Amino acid sequence: MAGKSINSKTKGKQRIRLPGGRSKVAVKQKRSSRVVCGVTGKPLQAVPQARSAKMQTISKSKRRPERPYGGVLSSMAARKLIIAKAREEEQ
Amino acid sequence: MIDVGRVCVKIAGRDAGKKAVVVEKIDSNFVLIDGQTRRRKCSISHLEPLNKTLDIKKGDSHDKIVAAFKTLNIDVKTTKPKTKKTERPRKVRKLHSKPKKVTKPKVEKKEVKEEVKEEVKEEVKKVVKKTVKKVATKK
Numbered sequence: 001m002a003g004k005s006i007n008s009k010t011k012g013k014q015r016i017r018l019p020g021g022r023s024k025v026a027v028k029q030k031r032s033s034r035v036v037c038g039v040t041g042k043p044l045q046a047v048p049q050a051r052s053a054k055m056q057t058i059s060k061s062k063r064r065p066e067r068p069y070g071g072v073l074s075s076m077a078a079r080k081l082i083i084a085k086a087r088e089e090e091q
Numbered sequence: 092m093i094d095v096g097r098v099c100v101k102i103a104g105r106d107a108g109k110k111a112v113v114v115e116k117i118d119s120n121f122v123l124i125d126g127q128t129r130r131r132k133c134s135i136s137h138l139e140p141l142n143k144t145l146d147i148k149k150g151d152s153h154d155k156i157v158a159a160f161k162t163l164n165i166d167v168k169t170t171k172p173k174t175k176k177t178e179r180p181r182k183v184r185k186l187h188s189k190p191k192k193v194t195k196p197k198v199e200k201k202e203v204k205e206e207v208k209e210e211v212k213e214e215v216k217k218v219v220k221k222t223v224k225k226v227a228t229k230k
Contacts, residue, residue, distance in 0.1 A: 066105040079102045083139050086100040
């Protein structure tokens with residue numbers, strides 16, 4: 001019987017082929033998806049690809065860029081938004 | 092467009108979205124800015140100029156710029172100057188003084204033993220001599 005830690009659904013499973021030809025299920029830690037920009041949909045730079053438990057241990061300044069909309073929008077998307085706001089304010 | 096006194100919005104970096112005024116033009120690409128942002132050198136490409144201008148002179152101090160911003164009803168937060176942290180008094184750990192061990196001089200003991208051995212030897216010799224004499228007299 002598989003151990004409780006292996007049977008957990010928090011673990012990712014992958015079928016691998018052994019050198020002898022047999023196939024086996026390898027238990028691996030799940031990987032979180034990359035954080036993407038809310039406007040462009042491109043993966044964000046300087047945001048680590050870590051599980052939420054690991055993210056709690058990382059300092060806030062290492063989790064996302066220090067600029068406004070850091071960790072939500074890419075730098076170019078944020079720049080465009082700020083410019084649009086500034087121009088709107090003027091009118 | 093970007094001259095001394097021009098109000099701009101910073102669009103890059105941690106001061107993005109904050110308003111600043113051009114204090115000094117360093118060269119064709121860089122200017123010195125001050126206001127809601129930190130007083131710092133900045134690339135022109137990181138600034139979005141606005142229609143507003145402030146009546147300031149080249150290289151004016153931060154206080155004058157804050158006063159000029161008040162005419163446009165823009166608040167500039169002034170941060171307190173950093174004070175040196177005073178070291179808090181730390182408790183000095185008391186060290187328990189261990190009682191000193193009284194060491195007996197080992198060398199003296201050996202000497203005593205040797206002396207005792209020599210005395211015993213001499214006594215034994217005397218006894219042996221006496222017994223030899225007694226045996227001789229009996230014969």
